[in-house]
Amino acid sequence: MNFENYIKEKKNLIEKTMDAILPAEDADPPIIHQAMRYSVFSGGKRLRPILMLATAEIFGMDHKNVLYTACSIELIHTFSLIHDDLPCIDNDDFRRGKPTCHKVYGEDIALLAGDALLVHAYKMILKNIEIKEIKKNTILLLFEEMTKCVDTENMLGGQIKDVIHEKPDDNVVAFLCSLYKQKTAALICAAIRAGAILAGAKKREIKALTKYGECIGLAFQITDDILDIMQDQRNEDRITYPGVVGLKKAKIDSEKLIKKAKKALSIFDNRAEFLIAMADFILSRQK
Amino acid sequence: MNFENYIKEKKNLIEKTMDAILPAEDADPPIIHQAMRYSVFSGGKRLRPILMLATAEIFGMDHKNVLYTACSIELIHTFSLIHDDLPCIDNDDFRRGKPTCHKVYGEDIALLAGDALLVHAYKMILKNIEIKEIKKNTILLLFEEMTKCVDTENMLGGQIKDVIHEKPDDNVVAFLCSLYKQKTAALICAAIRAGAILAGAKKREIKALTKYGECIGLAFQITDDILDIMQDQRNEDRITYPGVVGLKKAKIDSEKLIKKAKKALSIFDNRAEFLIAMADFILSRQK
Numbered sequence: 001m002n003f004e005n006y007i008k009e010k011k012n013l014i015e016k017t018m019d020a021i022l023p024a025e026d027a028d029p030p031i032i033h034q035a036m037r038y039s040v041f042s043g044g045k046r047l048r049p050i051l052m053l054a055t056a057e058i059f060g061m062d063h064k065n066v067l068y069t070a071c072s073i074e075l076i077h078t079f080s081l082i083h084d085d086l087p088c089i090d091n092d093d094f095r096r097g098k099p100t101c102h103k104v105y106g107e108d109i110a111l112l113a114g115d116a117l118l119v120h121a122y123k124m125i126l127k128n129i130e131i132k133e134i135k136k137n138t139i140l141l142l143f144e145e146m147t148k149c150v151d152t153e154n155m156l157g158g159q160i161k162d163v164i165h166e167k168p169d170d171n172v173v174a175f176l177c178s179l180y181k182q183k184t185a186a187l188i189c190a191a192i193r194a195g196a197i198l199a200g201a202k203k204r205e206i207k208a209l210t211k212y213g214e215c216i217g218l219a220f221q222i223t224d225d226i227l228d229i230m231q232d233q234r235n236e237d238r239i240t241y242p243g244v245v246g247l248k249k250a251k252i253d254s255e256k257l258i259k260k261a262k263k264a265l266s267i268f269d270n271r272a273e274f275l276i277a278m279a280d281f282i283l284s285r286q287k
Numbered sequence: 288m289n290f291e292n293y294i295k296e297k298k299n300l301i302e303k304t305m306d307a308i309l310p311a312e313d314a315d316p317p318i319i320h321q322a323m324r325y326s327v328f329s330g331g332k333r334l335r336p337i338l339m340l341a342t343a344e345i346f347g348m349d350h351k352n353v354l355y356t357a358c359s360i361e362l363i364h365t366f367s368l369i370h371d372d373l374p375c376i377d378n379d380d381f382r383r384g385k386p387t388c389h390k391v392y393g394e395d396i397a398l399l400a401g402d403a404l405l406v407h408a409y410k411m412i413l414k415n416i417e418i419k420e421i422k423k424n425t426i427l428l429l430f431e432e433m434t435k436c437v438d439t440e441n442m443l444g445g446q447i448k449d450v451i452h453e454k455p456d457d458n459v460v461a462f463l464c465s466l467y468k469q470k471t472a473a474l475i476c477a478a479i480r481a482g483a484i485l486a487g488a489k490k491r492e493i494k495a496l497t498k499y500g501e502c503i504g505l506a507f508q509i510t511d512d513i514l515d516i517m518q519d520q521r522n523e524d525r526i527t528y529p530g531v532v533g534l535k536k537a538k539i540d541s542e543k544l545i546k547k548a549k550k551a552l553s554i555f556d557n558r559a560e561f562l563i564a565m566a567d568f569i570l571s572r573q574k
Contacts, residue, residue, distance in 0.1 A: 023439060032439050032447045083402060088373075088394035107375035108450045111398070112443055115370065115405070119437045122409060126430055136423045143413055143430065150406045152310060152319050156399055160319045163395045 003277045010050045014074065015041070017067045021124060035105040035113035036120070039078050043096035045285075047220075047278075048073045048191040054274045055195030055209060065134060066198055068127045069142055073191045075121035076150060080159070080187075082114035089163060121146065134198065141197050149190035158183025165237050176241050177218060184224075185217025208264045212275065215261035219254040220282050226250055227286070258283050290564045297337045301361065302328070304354045308411060322392040322400035323407070327365050330383035332572075334507075334565075335360045335478040341561045342482030342496060352421060353485055355414045356429055360478045362408035363437060367446070367474075369401035376450060408433065421485065428484050436477035445470025452524050463528050464505060471511075472504025495551045499562065502548035506541040507569050513537055514573070545570050 018040055023033045049070035056066045085092040085100040086107060093103050102110035125142050128134045150156060161179050168175030192213040196206045225240040226247060234240070242250035261279045265272040305327055310320045336357035343353045372379040372387040373394060380390050389397035412429050415421045437443060448466050455462030479500040483493045512527040513534060521527070529537035548566045552559040 027439070029439070029444055029447045029451070029453065031451060032443065036439075083398060086375075086398065088398060109447065111370060111373065111375060112447055112450070115402075115437075116439050116443045118402070118405060119434055119443070122430070123434045123438065126427065126434060129427065136427060139427060140413065140416065140423060143409070147406055147410045147413060150402075151410065152314070152316070152323075152403050156319065156403045156406070157316055160316045160396065160399055163399070164316070164318060166316065 003274070003281070006274055006277075007050060007281075010053050011046045013053075013063060013067065014046050014049045014070055018071050018074065021068070021071055021127070022120070031105065031109055032113050032116055035101055035109045036117055038104060039082050039101045039113065040075070040117070042098045044074070044078075046074060047282075048077055048188060051188065051213075051275070051278060052191045052195035052198075054278060055192045056199040057274070058268055058271045059196070059199035059201055059205075061195075061199035062133075065131050066195060068124045068131070069146075069194050069198060070191075072121040072124035072142075072146055073187065073194065075117045075124065076146065077187060079114045079117040079121065080150075080155060082110055082117070084159065086110060089159070118150075138197060138200075142194055145190045145194045145197065149186045154182050154186035158186070162238065167239070172239065172244050173241070176239065176244065180218050180221040180241070181214065184221040185214050188217040188220060189213035205267070208267050211264040212261045212279070215257045215264065216279050216282050219257040219261070219279075222250055222254040222257070223283060223285065226254070254283060290561070290568070293561055293564075294337060294568075297340050298333045300340075300350060300354065301333050301336045301357055305358050305361065308355070308358055308414070309407070318392065318396055319400050319403055322388055322396045323404055325391060326369050326388045326400065327362065327404070329385045331361070331365075333361060334569075335364055335475060338475065338500075338562070338565060339478045339482035339485075341565060342479045343486040344561065345555055345558045346483070346486035346488055346492075348482075348486035349420075352418050353482060355411045355418070356433075356481050356485060357478075359408040359411035359429075359433055360474065360481065362404045362411065363433065364474060366401045366404040366408065367437075367442060369397055369404070371446065373397060376446070405437075425484060425487075429481055432477045432481045432484065436473045441469050441473035445473070449525065454526070459526065459531050460528070463526065463531065467505050467508040467528070468501065471508040472501050475504035475507060476500035492554065495554050498551040499548045499566070502544045502551065503566050503569050506544040506548070506566075509537055509541040509544070510570060510572065513541070541570060 022037055022040065025034050025037055027033050052070045052073060053063055053066055081095065082101045084090050085095060086102055092100050094100060101113060105113065125139060125146055128139050128142065148154065152160070158179055162183060189210060192209050193206060196209050201209070222241045226242050228234050229242055229247060234243070245253070258279045262276050265275055309324055309327065312321050312324055314320050339357045339360060340350055340353055368382060369388045371377050372382055373389055379387050381387060388400060392400065409430070412426060412433055415426050415429065435441065439447070445466055449470060476497060479496050480493060483496050488496070509528045513529050515521050516529055516534060521530070532540070545566045549563050552562055
């Protein structure tokens with residue numbers, strides 16, 4: 001199967017599952033469920049859940065055992081976008097070309113819809129109990145991944161540093177790498193690790209996949225910042241990797257990261273072909 | 288032991304544990320951990336965790352096996368208060384006589400501190416893995432309680448109805464009881480049920496305790512509204528139980544609920560004496 005079709009097929013599968021597991025638009029009280037669904041279905045490449053499915057696939061794990069957890073990571077991602085877009089944080093009116101959740105439903109509903117998506121993400125982890133192939137111990141490991149990647153050492157810590165425009169003391173590049181790991185790579189890494197955990201991967205396999213996840217996560221955020229600068233959408237208050245090292249070096253460094261990511265997968269031989277294609281996709285992607 | 292000392296002892300135990308399990312004030316990034324701690328330690332009667340400890344005690348369960356879960360419910364409660372107080376929801380400047388989280392730290396930090404407390408609450412459930420007396424299956428049951436009580440069928444659904452000032456079609460009292468169950472009783476009930484689940488209570492025991500929890504939860508919210516009216520702090524946009532049936536009938540009805548709650552505990556004979564005292568305390572409490 002070619003890469004575009006692979007992505008398309010996985011995306012369909014994930015979106016169909018999310019449609020099935022989210023409360024209906026008319027479930028009481030309708031307004032919050034409409035807001036949740038509005039944000040979940042406002043585009044999005046579904047990168048994180050696709051990475052999870054592709055990782056589990058390396059070990060021959062059937063997609064049906066991965067889909068609830070794949071939805072969980074996408075709901076966590078959507079929760080973070082809704083809260084990030086709020087007037088008190090980034091104050092964004094548009095995302096992916098569509099009005100943000102609070103522009104359509106109001107700040108109050110958007111705030112609570114974000115909260116509800118986070119809770120629903122954890123309910124999805126719990127729903128794995130229904131799948132007899134998944135052990136209870138595995139579900140607890142998934143909970144660990146899905147709480148750790150959001151906590152103040154990771155995603156929320158990164159968001160805080162963005163919000164307060166924290167400036168580094170000396171080593172700006174090291175500071176930015178650590179920030180990008182928190183705010184972006186942590187969630188991408190958790191998606192990949194969760195796929196490996198579900199599929200019963202061995203310790204050294206999880207280690208290699210974690211390395212891959214960290215590298216593509218960093219490259220993803222650097223590419224994001226490069227695209228912002230090229231599309232003249234940079235936020236002047238925010239220090240970014242290309243803003244510090246220049247566009248040219250930022251591009252070279254993100255290419256190096258992708259190379260490193262692919263190298264980490266060498267232990268899987270050709271079983272990781274789609275993860276390798278995903279790494280290249282991250283470099284070439286448009287917003 | 289008398290009731291006041293009992294409450295005081297449990298409160299100390301819970302606050303000591305919360306101090307131990309929350310990230311330190313200087314943990315990176317400090318500002319969010321300061322905001323989390325500010326709200327968690329800004330007073331509060333610790334009603335929900337005390338109810339959990341008292342419930343587990345009926346079955347002879349040692350407090351040390353309950354404390355992580357007790358902290359979890361209090362962190363969920365604090366998360367809901369921080370988000371509720373935000374300008375886009377209730378816009379409250381003070382809570383328990385102290386400036387609200389966003390008045391001290393700003394809306395952005397308060398929003399993310401609320402998110403972080405919710406995530407940390409789930410991390411506390413996971414921390415039960417360290418306690419060898421607690422089975423993995425029990426931890427999954429606790430996750431179920433702690434996600435269900437927050438979801439859009441419960442707490443978040445109630446908050447939404449408050450926010451949109453939903454008006455009932457016909458039966459106002461039934462509408463209010465259902466709203467109060469969602470926004471208040473669900474969390475109180477979850478605290479009690481989690482205590483019972485941790486202690487390995489039987490089905491009919493959990494059923495009796497759930498009845499107790501629902502009744503005291505409703506009585507708690509009615510009493511809250513009565514106190515608001517008596518202290519002239521009512522919100523004119525919001526329909527409340529005493530606002531609809533009058534102060535006198537509201538008081539009578541909350542007394543009836545407390546009576547019903549205590550009756551549900553009769554299967555425990557005198558083992559539930561502190562839960563019975565807690566029910567009376569809810570009626571007599573001041574804000």
